[in-house]
Amino acid sequence: MSSTSWLLYAYPWQPFPRRVIIYLRERSIPSSLVTVVHVTDVQFGGETPEGFPPKPPGSLPILAIPKSNGDSIYIKQSIPIMEFLEEACNTGRWGFPKLSQPPILTLPINKLSLEESISDSTVAKDNKQEIPPLLAARHGELLSLASGLTDSWNPIRIFGSGTGTMRIPAAAKEMLGWTRRNLLAIENWFEENGYSSADLRWDEDGNGPGDKPREGKRQATIAEIVLFQFFDFTHDCYGIDMTRSAGRKVTDVYGREVLEYYPRLESFYKDFLTRPSARRYVDLGDVPHERWIKSMTDWSEGIF
Template sequence: MTLLPTTAMPTFTSKPWLLYAYPWQPYPRRLVIYLRERNIPSSLVTVVNVSDVQFGAKVPAGFPPKPPGSLPILAIPKEKEPKPPTQGAAAEFLFIKQSIAIMEFLEEACNAGRYGFPKLDAPLALPLNEPLPSAGTTGGIAGDTEADAASRALLAARHSELLSLANGLTETWNPVRTFGSGTGTMRIPTAAKEMLGWTRRGLLAVENWFEENRYDGGLRYDDDGNPGKRQRQATIAEIVLFQFLEFTDYCYGVDMTRSSGKTVVDVYGREVVEDFPRLRRFYEEFATRPSVRRCAEVGDVPHERWVGMMRDWSEGIFEGK
């Protein structure tokens, strides 16, 4: 067997790490919420607010230029004393691209308390009330028995299920807005309406997942003035799901948790009841959290020009569904 050569991982000693992002857009928005949920300060990860492409894709003074590629991009200094900018960003930084990969990398650092990141007491688990191999339910991820290991594996699989469903919603939404709104390059309302059906199919899959696993969110943030009270942190899957629901509502003016409650024909020609009560509760609870508050000063709010384009919908797309 021929082994591939390996390269030693660099030591990440310099701070802060840099997260290049358009903070209001969907994939970077996930990271902004994630950093706030994990209480990761800007002294550890600094969000570099890149201006929209139409406004030059510029970065604030004092930061290295935007790395090549789509945002978000996490730039991690390789050395304690970065080399001069003239030697190129590739010599100074290790880059991680793709929002979920970045979150999972940071999550591992938080689980281990690595690189000075705030350490989680235990790996976060979704609040499920389905029977698990061990006696525990939502907290059954600690311990060394075989049953505990089985619980951890099942909870990890359930998290992957929800994360896959949630991420798919943003992906199916892209052709909806491309063919149906002012942000697209061509207007094909019938195509937008068809793809909207696939997005709603994904929403129904999440709604059914909530029911099957007896998911109990508990994400409402109640600020009762008690500094000793600890709120549950959201998992990566929950953050990605909320990001989609909030993005379509806040930016495009379409609340995807509002449904007719009627029997409709899905994309496979089957009759299904379109109703999302669990999703609605999830969205309303998560929306109370400080991590999702938008602040124009840090780039969380889109330019009014973009809002006008996003809410410029062709007629008929949302009818009859």
């Protein structure tokens, strides 16, 4: 691969690109390795800044990796991009900042699993550090649940907000029920696995997107980044805090009575918000245009 900076084409404020933006900050990946190319929203021209190749075909984000012959290799979709970059950070390949250890979820099984797997998992072939299989499976569970939240938000905003093509509040409310079902599944996952977000809390001010985690602070996993991105997007852009709940028994989408209460999700969101990687910078395109804000916060009555 070429030594030229890789290019991440993105609308930085939108949900799927923002996942990768947060990831780059969490891993302290400098712009000399991955440069964010701030493409303007389609409604405002969809243009690439001067000095960069035109945006490749496809939805954003798109990671463009230049080849020595002048062509590029493209990786599309946010999660595959993060997983590809994670591999580079895990091995220190292509000059990426090498992780001292793979970021792992803080679960009660961590200490036992790491001690039992120390000879096999912390150092492997090609100097790659691996996560014990059970922890990898738990991360996959959370990532699967978290990634579905942003997908399920689309019909809610289409039918219920000013960003959609039609107003059908009843349909938006129905789809909201399915999203809350997923939220409850994650809340239960947190409880079942003894998950705590306390070690994600950042206790000192940083200076900007390039901040490195201070000693003793772990980096967030891809699953945690994706989960935070959903709460961050719905709250900052649509004005809805999805970690807040009625705190009472409600009827779910299957007609069952469940307790709508997400204390662990609320703690997770508040803890992650303290991290420098979570900050929005106007000059970097992290904040949507005021026209979009007006449309996104224009909700039909009776949905929430």
